[in-house]
Amino acid sequence: MDERRRWSMDFRRAIAELLSARTGLPADTLEASVEVPPQFELGDYAFPCFPLAKTLRKAPPAIAAELASKLAEGAPFLDRVQAVGGYLNFFLDRGVFVGTVVADALAAGPRIGATEEGAGKTVIVEFSSPNIAKPFHIGHAFTTILGQSVAKLYTHLGYPVVRMNHLGDYGTQFGKLIVAYGRWGDEAALLEAPIRELLRIYVKFHDEAKADLALETEARARFLALEEGNAPEMALWKRFRDLSLLEFARVYDRMGIAFDNYNGESYYSDRIPAVVDLLRAKGLLEESEGAQVVKLDEEGLPPCIVLKSDGATIYASRDIASALYRKETYGFYKNIYVVGTPQALHFRQVFAVLKKAGFAWADDCVHVGFGLVKFADRKLSTRAGEVIFLDELLAESVAKTREIIDRNAELRGTDMSEEERAEVAEKVGIGAVQYMFLRNGRDRDIVFSWEEMLDFDGETGPYAMYTYARGRSVLRKGALEGASAADATPEDLARMGGDDEAAVARLLYGFGDAVHRAVEANEPFLLTRQVAGIARAFNKFYNNESILSAPDAGLRRARIALTEAVCTALKTGLDLLGIAAVERM
RNA sequence: GGGCUCAUAGCUCAGCGGAUAGAGCAACGGCCUUCUAAGCCGUGGGUCGGGGGUUCGAUUCCCUCUGGGCUCACCA
Incomplete structure (x- = not known):
């Protein structure tokens, strides 16, 4: 404590x-x-x-x-x-409280709420994990944004974090792609927009396969060849994978995300025989309806299929293999899977198999689930073309932000350059989207609506970012007059006895607690709410009291210090959510 | 049918066993010659899905019912 x-x-x-x-x-x-x-x-x-x-x-x-x-x-x-x-x-005592909090916050700086309690305890966070050759749609946005924040939160408490992108780069679908590319692939289109081209031929394959059953057979054969390491298939698969990664990297870069490890499902496939041997040696494996399964009746769970009846591997076996790999390689303290709640049962089964195999650390594996992203009246469906690509969403958000910036610049007569406007629009637009996914408890489904997604009023990303920019603006003006937060003496700080100042201090004081609760529950939204609260309290203070024109010099110094503390907390808070702050907007 | 999960303001959601259940959006009414109005202030709006139980005290915990969602063997 x-x-x-x-x-x-x-x-x-x-x-x-x-x-x-x-x-x-x-x-x-x-x-x-x-x-x-x-x-x-x-x-x-x-x-x-x-x-x-x-x-x-x-x-x-x-x-x-x-x-x-x-x-x-x-x-x-x-x-x-x-x-x-x-x-x-x-x-x-108002003076003691506000003074202590502001002084401590300024001393902590970006490390506000940070501790070293996680030192030496490696935490693995698996998140994002898109499928190769498939578009990155807003369904992937949830795990990507949530996972990034979870990783950052643990880092803030001193845990060494390993970010793993468990790519969906394995399965019969690649046999299909290889066949399809051989028949209908367009080299130029592939280079131009890889995923679009791969999606096109994938859809084409399914259309054609309805009439030509031989296609499916050939696809299976090609996948088998791929598994056996046949050169032409391997080369093509690697190419698809590399091109897809290149495209994903663009989205990750825009959101400031980087992974330590891109080992996808394919990476673990050759480790599965060892897993099978292990489970068999422990007497856990049994045959059922032709498949090799681990029965989990005592755990009250359905059996976990490890090998299909045709002897092929399945996702459960790959997840078991990857968990073993992670323990061997990183000796993790916690192994977190940021994957949608529909896969809750799957993870319970995987963890139960590990536990049954005698690995006590199975209890350190956590499934951090999250709800579905859907439309009000229907599910998102790739097949029906009813998806929204993350790219598209970000573009809309950035464009709308740009409009607001241009309008405000004219209204306020600011001198923002074209370059700065573009940069600010990019950050605010993306931050708005990120914020939307971290606003509520993660278990809840997100009903997608353009209107709500692009509403920048009230408790939103832009609101928090705006508050930060506003505070920074005041501090810049103060600096021009030679004032800085460091000027405030303890006596100055203790003079902030107003209700609005105290309210801000109370929220600042709760920052560390919010970080802890967010980590304990793997719920970034607990920090999101704290950040929003700080922003709201500061805006109220800002509207009611004058900072630079405070009644006297001492109070002015104190309020500048308070503003600096708020800015630091907002910037750090947003950063922990994976959101960048801007100096002006 | 089994498991998990959810049900709180018109909408989207917070509410660690405790005081008069809170935000945001939407609606309506105010506030820019003064630090950025993506802001601030105010008004209206609730059988906390129904019924039991535990407790000094339940929106919160337990049971049950109703109604959604997800999931239950060779996709991931």
Whole structure:
């Protein structure tokens, strides 16, 4: 617990220790029940006395009143303690609180909320994992954006992170592509737009195969040849793979994503015989309906197929092989799979097989699922052509952003160059999309609508980015007059006693906690909400109070420091979500 | 049928067993000669799906019912 807010003072702990000294109860238990009241008017922290009623044989309000009088002159960081009903409400000294938080936030800088608790504990995050030769559509956006944020969050807490892109680069589909390319492939088109061309011939293959059954047979033969390492098939497969990766790289670059490892399914295929031997040696493998399976009745799960009845491998066997590989290679502390919830059962089976095979670390494997991206009335369907490519979505978002930038530039008479406008539009447009995927709990389905996706009002990516840019603008102006956040003395900072300043400080203070909760639940949206809260509180403060024209020099220095702290928190928060911030917009 | 998951404002969603259930969008009404109006302020809007139970206290935990979604052997 001490680790949690190491970047700043732990007021909750301090209150728990105060209570502990007066009641004789252990501070740890008390700390767990110290809560934050629903309204600020009720105080910064509260301690419900109801649970004490039984042991003390007194009414909760009486206990609260008694404790309040005892704690009245407790500590310098407290302004007052009030009994309200059965609650004991603690009001922190505004000056001490705001001053401490701002000073600590400035000292932490980009490492606000960061710790080293993960040092030496390698975390693997598998995410994105698109299929080679298939378009990168918005369904892949979810795992890509979510996974990136999860990886960054762990990194912030000191965990060494390995980002793995488990490419879908294996299977009979490649036999089909090889056949199709031989018959209808267009070299020039392939170079021009690889995935479009590969998709075209893939669709063509399926059309033709309806009339010509020999095509399927040939495809299987070609895939077999590929598996056996036949040179022509291998060369073609590698080419398709390389070209696809090149195209994916464009999207990854735009979103600032890089992987440590692109080992796809194909990489693990030759490790499967060893897996089969292992499972057989442990007596787990049995034949069922011609296939080799591991029964999981005791676990309450359906059997896991390891080898198909024709002896071929299947995704479960490849995932088992890859898990073993990861443990051997990285000795992971945690192995995270950012894959859609429809595959929840599959992962439960894979983990159960590993556990059954005697690998205790199976418990360190986690499936981080997420909902479907769909239209209001129907599912996304590649076959029906009812998909939205991520490229297309990003382009729309960037274009809309550019319009707003141009309009504002004219309105405000700013001097943004063509180059800067393009760069800002790119970052804001992409950030808007990324934010949409990290706004709510990941289990929820996302109903796609252009209208909502391109709405930049209210709690959105652009809102957070705008707030940052606004703060930076103030700081730039201050700097021109020679002012900087470092000028503020502790006495200056302690003078920020206003409601709006305190509200901002409270949200800043919760930053580290939000990062922790996000990591514990593998839920970046918990940080998204904190970032949004900080932005909202700062905008309110910004509208109500003047920063550069504060009533006096000391308060001005303090407010500049507060603004700097907010900017740092916003930039760091956005970065942990995988979103870039801009200095102007 | 089994498993998992969800049901909260017109819409999209938050709500760690606790105080008067909150945001954003949409609607309506205000605020730019002053630090970026992608902003701020205000108003209206709720049987927290239904019914039981546990508890001093349940939107939150348990059971049950209803209604969605996903999934249940050789695709991934």
